[in-house]
Amino acid sequence: MDVLEAIFTRRSIRSFIDREVEPEKIETLLRAAMQAPSAHNKQPWHFVVVNKRSLLDAIADFHPYGKMLYTAPQAIVVCGDLSEENNERYLGLNCAAATQNILLAAHGLNLGAVWVALYPREERILKIQQILTLPQYVLPISLVALGYAQRKVPPENRYNAQKVHVNRW
Numbered sequence: 422m423d424v425l426e427a428i429f430t431r432r433s434i435r436s437f438i439d440r441e442v443e444p445e446k447i448e449t450l451l452r453a454a455m456q457a458p459s460a461h462n463k464q465p466w467h468f469v470v471v472n473k474r475s476l477l478d479a480i481a482d483f484h485p486y487g488k489m490l491y492t493a494p495q496a497i498v499v500c501g502d503l504s505e506e507n508n509e510r511y512l513g514l515n516c517a518a519a520t521q522n523i524l525l526a527a528h529g530l531n532l533g534a535v536w537v538a539l540y541p542r543e544e545r546i547l548k549i550q551q552i553l554t555l556p557q558y559v560l561p562i563s564l565v566a567l568g569y570a571q572r573k574v575p576p577e578n579r580y581n582a583q584k585v586h587v588n589r590w
């Protein structure tokens with residue numbers, strides 16, 4: 422799948438069949454994540470691969486919009502390390518770029534994925550830090566739930582010419 426096809430056909434997948442994701446695919450996703458651009462090329466990210474059912478369930482239990490983790494076989498939590506980038510806003514932006522790379526790569530590998538919001542919600546950050554035993558200086562920014570899709574979601578054309586401004590608003 423070429424990059425434009427991946428961008429134009431990717432959709433969030435929230436229901437999964439009972440099938441593990443191959444470790445090679447997870448490695449490809451992590452490689453894709455780490456190819457993302459980052460401010461000053463600091464690459465201040467870390468990734469927690471979560472494949473233990475009890476941990477996935479613990480996250481689903483508290484996250485109001487993370488209930489798909491009850492059936493997703495895997496997740497990757499994208500974290501930002503404040504000791505590597507002390508500007509929290511840049512940390513969030515860098516990790517967002519890495520997250521989008523994971524979503525597009527997952528789609529290209531025929532996996533289903535969805536971005537589950539953590540940062541900047543304080544209570545979610547604290548819960549994930551506790552469940553995954555993250556150091557305090559590591560902020561969980563986003564979580565990507567992963568697996569093989571129960572069903573495909575059709576592409577949606579969102580192009581809106583009214584959102585485009587040339588030279589001035």
Ligand SMILES: Cc1cc2nc3c(=O)[nH]c(=O)nc-3n(C[C@H](O)[C@H](O)[C@H](O)COP(=O)(O)O)c2cc1C
Pocket residue numbers: 431432433434435486487535536537538574
């Ligand atoms: C910052 C951010 C946070 C999101 N948080 C959640 C979430 O917590 N749970 C969820 O099911 N989807 C979440 N999504 C996915 C959006 O709902 C989804 O991308 C949007 O509805 C567009 O649909 P699409 O991804 O299929 O194109 C999030 C997306 C972004 C970018």
